[in-house]
Amino acid sequence: MDRRVQRTRDMLHQALISLMIEKGYEAVTVQDILDRANVGRSTFYTHYVGKQDLLISGLKNLSKHLLEHQRAALASKGSFRETGLGFSLALFEHVHSHRNVYNAIVGRQSGTVVMTELRAVLADLVRNDLKTLSPNERSSSDLPRNAVVHFVVGALISVITWWLDERSKLSPAEADAIFRRLTLPAILNQGRPL
Amino acid sequence: MDRRVQRTRDMLHQALISLMIEKGYEAVTVQDILDRANVGRSTFYTHYVGKQDLLISGLKNLSKHLLEHQRAALASKGSFRETGLGFSLALFEHVHSHRNVYNAIVGRQSGTVVMTELRAVLADLVRNDLKTLSPNERSSSDLPRNAVVHFVVGALISVITWWLDERSKLSPAEADAIFRRLTLPAILNQGRPL
DNA sequence: ACGGTACTGAACATGATGTTCAGTACCTCA
DNA sequence: TGAGGTACTGAACATCATGTTCAGTACCGT
Structure with a gap:
């Protein structure tokens, strides 16, 4: 080029x-x-078509980075509880090391555009993961996959947002642990009705 | 007036x-x-100060409506699994009966502003609920309350978004059941570490 | 060093926001 | 019912951001 x-x-x-x-x-x-x-x-x-186009093209890097971590986790042995959502820690670490940028985004009520783009990136990753958990769309008592994908992405973004609001009193690993503790049981208990 | x-x-x-x-x-x-x-x-x-101000003032009604349902649920007997987040069904029903509006909001990538406002309304409600579940801020093994609040709101918005995308193949009650099935266990298992 | 491509910068068209103010219509309350 | 106050009008204006155009200039790759 x-x-x-x-x-x-x-x-x-x-x-x-x-x-x-x-x-x-x-x-x-x-x-x-x-x-x-x-x-x-x-x-x-x-x-670029405009401001937003410039922004999105910047998020492509992050996407690639997370994808690598996911692939590594999926390749390794272990239950879904350990290897599932294998990119999450990498994401928390990425956010942490760029927290001045992210603070500018989430604090300001303005950053919804950025977050929307991030959501799209994460949704693809989560969908990948869930496919390996249960390759067939749904067994009778499972929840619709898209519902779960949306659920996980929403939860992830929410925890990140909260974590940033707290001004990083917690380490990336701790924040990630909270996220996983809240989310993984929900995914794994899918088949077990209330 | x-x-x-x-x-x-x-x-x-x-x-x-x-x-x-x-x-x-x-x-x-x-x-x-x-x-x-x-x-x-x-x-x-x-x-009004502007377009957004007009929008927000419109959301005040919804807020009042949901608050009533919550109060009713909290007043009745039952475990948190039944009475907790007592406004959720009312919310799904509200969204359903105004789904043409909400579709215009969530589909369009534009509606993030609206959703942000809605988030704020819901966060207040959820915080109310969690206070009744455990009135003291946190026991040693609990998660920070704000983390859980963010988590629940994120999950709720996500499920609603997904539900609207599916063009309401499910009834409000069914969508609400999915939300509760995913979210309530996560809240109730807080104390139980991974 | 040449041919091609990328960058410049100023000018222009467009369109949205928000303010101002004198004039008009309508409402409330006594 | 009428008087006084308040709300609405609408056009004009200032401001600001977006996005396009184009002839001229600088720089790159080979």
């Missing part, structure tokens, strides 16, 4: 991130990004 | 709702609302 293209896109990503930390996603205008990145207006629009 | 004020606010609410159904929340402009409601621009801004 042309070096100029790389440079430009890097500058734009950096600019967006640093601006989000300062003002929150919504408050950032395209003009802000251009000024910070030192990139011409028309240039921006040749690369 | 001055009858003119009532009329104006009613018209504005109706307009917003019908427009949301047609275009989704984000796509609606203040001007759209004014045209539909037949209300002057300056009038709008004397009543």
Whole structure:
């Protein structure tokens, strides 16, 4: 890829991130990004459709990273209780090491756009995992798979949000443990009616 | 309250709702609302700060409704498994009877603003419930209450979202049962570590 | 060093937001 | 029922963000 293209896109990503930390996603205008990145207006629009497009393209990296962790966990031996949702710890760690960015996102009420994109990424991962747990869509007493996928993703996002609100008094491992303690029993007890 | 004020606010609410159904929340402009409601621009801004303010004021009714159901459930005898989260069925029923509105909200990726407001309303209700379950903040092995609150709200919103996506193949009672089957065990097993 | 591609930057069109204010209509309350 | 107050009107204006266009310039890959 042309070096100029790389440079430009890097500058734009950096600019967006640093601006989000300062003002929150919504408050950032395209003009802000251009000024910070030192990139011409028309240039921006040749690369991205808009602010959100730039954001989404940044989330692709995270997605790849989590996918690797998931694959590793699925390959190893163990019950679902141990190997299931094998990307969750990696996610908590990623959030922790970028917590200034995430704080700018979740605190501000603005970050719902970002979170929506993140949801989509996570839903794919969770669906993968559940497929290995029970490859056939559903046995008679199971819950619909999509319901469970939505449930898990919602729970995960919620715990992360809470954890960030607490300003990381807990380590990533501890937060992950809470998430798993709340969520895994629900998944595994599916077949057992109330 | 001055009858003119009532009329104006009613018209504005109706307009917003019908427009949301047609275009989704984000796509609606203040001007759209004014045209539909037949209300002057300056009038709008004397009543509401903006589009979102109008929306939020509409959610107040729902909040009151759910609170009543919760109070009734808490007053009745029974284990937490039966009386806990006593507003959930009422919520599923409310969503069902306004499903055209909610479909416009959740489908469109736009509705995150609405959902954020709804989250806040639900968090208050859930917190109420959990307080009655264990009035003291936490025994040693319990999870932090806020974590559980976030978890429950996230799960609830997720199940509702999924349910709407399925275009209501299930009755409100069935969807509610799924939610409770996934969530209540997680709450009740809190003290039991993995 | 050449051909091609990417970047520039200013100008423009568009469209939404929110404010102002003098004039008009309507409501409440006595 | 009428007087006084309050709410609504609507047009004009200021502001600001978005997204497009295009001729000119700088830089890259080979």
